[in-house]
Amino acid sequence: MPKTTDARARIDELVDELNDYSYRYHVLDAPIIDDTAYDTLFRELEQLELEHPELVREDSPTQRVGEKVGGDFPTVVHRTPMLSLANARDLEELEAWQQRNLRMLGVETAAELPDLRYVTEPKIDGLAMSLTYQDGAFVRAVTRGDGTQGEDVTHNVRTIRSVPMRLRTPADGSAIPAFVEVRGEVYLSRSGFERLNEQRIADGQPVFMNPRNAAAGTIRQHDPALAAKRPLGFFAYSLAGGGQDAELPSHHAAMEWLAGVGFRTSPEHRVCDTIAQVHASCQAWAERRPTIDFDIDGVVVKVDEVELQEELGTVGRDPRWAIAWKFAPTTATTRLVKIHVAVGRTGSLTPYAEMEPVEVGGVTVRQANLHNAYDIERKDIREGDVVIVQRAGDVIPQVVGPVVDARDGSERRFVVPTECPSCHTPVHYEADEAILRCPNSQCPERNLRLMEHFAGRTAMDIDGLGEKAVRRFAQEGLVARIPDIYRLDERADEIAALSGFGETSARNLATSIEESKQRTLDKLLFGLGIRHVGEQVGIDLARRFRSIDAIVDASIEELEAVPGLGSVIAHSVHAWAQDEGNRTMVRELQDLGVRTALADEELAGPATEGPLVGKAVVVTGTLGTMSRSEAGALIERHGGRVVGSVSGTTDYLVAGEKAGSKLAKAEQLGTEVLTERALYDLVGEPAPDGALG
Ligand code: IVH
Numbered sequence: 001m002p003k004t005t006d007a008r009a010r011i012d013e014l015v016d017e018l019n020d021y022s023y024r025y026h027v028l029d030a031p032i033i034d035d036t037a038y039d040t041l042f043r044e045l046e047q048l049e050l051e052h053p054e055l056v057r058e059d060s061p062t063q064r065v066g067e068k069v070g071g072d073f074p075t076v077v078h079r080t081p082m083l084s085l086a087n088a089r090d091l092e093e094l095e096a097w098q099q100r101n102l103r104m105l106g107v108e109t110a111a112e113l114p115d116l117r118y119v120t121e122p123k124i125d126g127l128a129m130s131l132t133y134q135d136g137a138f139v140r141a142v143t144r145g146d147g148t149q150g151e152d153v154t155h156n157v158r159t160i161r162s163v164p165m166r167l168r169t170p171a172d173g174s175a176i177p178a179f180v181e182v183r184g185e186v187y188l189s190r191s192g193f194e195r196l197n198e199q200r201i202a203d204g205q206p207v208f209m210n211p212r213n214a215a216a217g218t219i220r221q222h223d224p225a226l227a228a229k230r231p232l233g234f235f236a237y238s239l240a241g242g243g244q245d246a247e248l249p250s251h252h253a254a255m256e257w258l259a260g261v262g263f264r265t266s267p268e269h270r271v272c273d274t275i276a277q278v279h280a281s282c283q284a285w286a287e288r289r290p291t292i293d294f295d296i297d298g299v300v301v302k303v304d305e306v307e308l309q310e311e312l313g314t315v316g317r318d319p320r321w322a323i324a325w326k327f328a329p330t331t332a333t334t335r336l337v338k339i340h341v342a343v344g345r346t347g348s349l350t351p352y353a354e355m356e357p358v359e360v361g362g363v364t365v366r367q368a369n370l371h372n373a374y375d376i377e378r379k380d381i382r383e384g385d386v387v388i389v390q391r392a393g394d395v396i397p398q399v400v401g402p403v404v405d406a407r408d409g410s411e412r413r414f415v416v417p418t419e420c421p422s423c424h425t426p427v428h429y430e431a432d433e434a435i436l437r438c439p440n441s442q443c444p445e446r447n448l449r450l451m452e453h454f455a456g457r458t459a460m461d462i463d464g465l466g467e468k469a470v471r472r473f474a475q476e477g478l479v480a481r482i483p484d485i486y487r488l489d490e491r492a493d494e495i496a497a498l499s500g501f502g503e504t505s506a507r508n509l510a511t512s513i514e515e516s517k518q519r520t521l522d523k524l525l526f527g528l529g530i531r532h533v534g535e536q537v538g539i540d541l542a543r544r545f546r547s548i549d550a551i552v553d554a555s556i557e558e559l560e561a562v563p564g565l566g567s568v569i570a571h572s573v574h575a576w577a578q579d580e581g582n583r584t585m586v587r588e589l590q591d592l593g594v595r596t597a598l599a600d601e602e603l604a605g606p607a608t609e610g611p612l613v614g615k616a617v618v619v620t621g622t623l624g625t626m627s628r629s630e631a632g633a634l635i636e637r638h639g640g641r642v643v644g645s646v647s648g649t650t651d652y653l654v655a656g657e658k659a660g661s662k663l664a665k666a667e668q669l670g671t672e673v674l675t676e677r678a679l680y681d682l683v684g685e686p687a688p689d690g691a692l693g
Helices: 004-026 037-053 093-103 190-202 212-220 224-229 252-258 275-291 306-312 373-379 444-455 467-475 488-497 502-514 521-527 535-545 549-554 556-558 567-578 578-592 626-636 661-669 676-683
Strands: 075-077 086-088 118-124 127-134 137-141 149-151 178-190 232-239 270-272 296-303 320-327 331-343 348-360 361-369 386-390 398-402 618-619 652-655 671-673
Touching: 004 037, 037 270, 086 093, 093 275, 093 306, 093 578, 118 252, 118 275, 118 320, 127 212, 137 149, 149 549, 178 212, 190 212, 190 224, 212 232, 212 652, 212 661, 224 320, 224 578, 232 252, 232 556, 252 306, 275 296, 296 488, 331 398, 331 444, 348 386, 348 521, 361 386, 361 626, 444 467, 488 502, 521 535, 521 549, 535 549, 549 567, 549 578, 556 567, 618 661, 652 661, 652 676, 661 671, 671 676
Parallel strands: 086 320, 618 652, 652 671
Antiparallel strands: 075 149, 118 270, 118 296, 127 137, 127 178, 178 232, 296 320, 331 348, 331 386, 348 361, 386 398
8 A cells, every 4th residue: 555645646646637637628529548548547546545535635626425415405696797698689779789789888870989899609508507616626506596596506517527626827827816616508419318318218208308408407416326317517697796806807817717727618709890790690590509519509609809888788688798699499289180191202101290380490390200100208298288399500499398287187098000191001119119000012102202212313313303293203103103103104194194294394304213223222212211321321222132033032140241221221132132022023013114223334333542541531411512422423423432320330421411410429429520622622622612611
């Protein structure tokens, strides 16, 4: 056992080192060691502290989770009140706000005040918290409460890894004031929220409605061990008292100071010279909103100069020098009229809600996805319920949950269907799935969906055969299954006679149907809607087997042997090929002149030279100048191999707009992420106008 002096030195070393690793991980987002190495050092520290309890430092990372606290949390009066914010919704209201301020400051135009600048920062949807530090050490965390006094929740806030236990020395070496009060937002990331809810479902506990509620619920717990398990974060957005104590002249200087002493500050706060710039920044945040991992409900605009802030002062509870640009609300309540069940192209039965029309996030919503019967039961959503509807950006509207208090007893529980609403075939759950499926490959609704998909731009690309046209033709008895599309030429007169069609569009349709017969095998395979066969798997299968006949005859083993194809896909393709209806369909398509084999030179595979030889690349999201398959062709021309999903062996992820889970996965794995422009740079081709990034 080390002597006490040695132990003290080692403990000091470990605490400093571990705190620094934690700071780099939780505040800077730039870890420098892996979790196992961290844990090893952490355990060494725990052991030493056990042997020398008198040497335990207050800022030791082992001290974040303390004892349970009992009873009500003590009330603490805020030194300076925690204010709220007035709102602005559009450019006009922002300009009116500036005009009022200019008047207060005794000028007519902003040009007369060259020092007037603004800072914009995201308005994080969490809960406001005041943190106090005495001589650089964290002493207390208090909720906003009514703005004048809040509750002491130090025991829980101490568990938040991005809250420093001891302030760092600023880069300029200046002293830290004896008393520092930092304000900011405690929040839960969206991914953390989803993980938490999954765990709660597994444990049979009720789910949280949104990240904000989950964060608030966590902060109210008596046992800090609970809070420690939930991935709460903290963003600092102000130094209470405007930073005078640290002699900081502006809000952005205060933010820099806060970052320097160890806080994670409002991400990407921006200094703007004009209201027009402020407005542009607000709109940029509104666009980014769906892509970031934490909820924001607006943008906070602050007058930057502390002197001007003081001159403007407050009115009631709102500072005049700050305003919240609020996004259109993304949730609303409405009545759920009925639960319907939609049949998808793979036979999936998905319940959806028909609702009384309601405006959410700027659009009128009448329907929302309900995912599956299990989800409806879990959230206890009933027909006739008043429900909370959520919509963010382009995301499909969701029913968050019922307003249970609004029930009058007339609500009806959803009855899980036992048969397909379209063809009445008994439906069943497939192993490990929460989705019911109609197994009938001849199901009318399923075939309708399949035809829509088949004709889609990324599949057989038949111009003029969109969702509406398919439904219309089906109603008129012109098509029921995919092969019927290639028999439409015999019924050109009937099509031309349909209202809204006419001869020209009938002729154009006939031309694009004829052209589609020559699409490559990968497009056809993707278009046939075989489960788990996306665009990339279509290419992988086409490349390996080169004809549909070879695929239909392939054994599971042969399918599993295709690079990039796992057992799930192999089984799915095999099952599809065993279905008599599908085999008939393939023969019909061949008889009707649809090409079902690759020509020699087609889909030759990656070039053998080029900057991407040996590299596995995934493409995701919407690119600016090309489709994903065109991007795939570009990658292969330069030697790269295109793969469908991100894994440890992926070299690059090319991410366009609305890149979702693949981007998150790549970030998690540390895979290099390329913009469209960076891809062009990498392969040495000039990026056309409109390339992203
Ligand atoms: S500044 C005087 N900045 O919004 C300034 N508040 O209505 C008052 N909030 O509950 C707060 N993000 O917790 C400020 N970047 C940000 C913020 C922010 C979220 C919350 C704050 C308060 C509410 C103000």
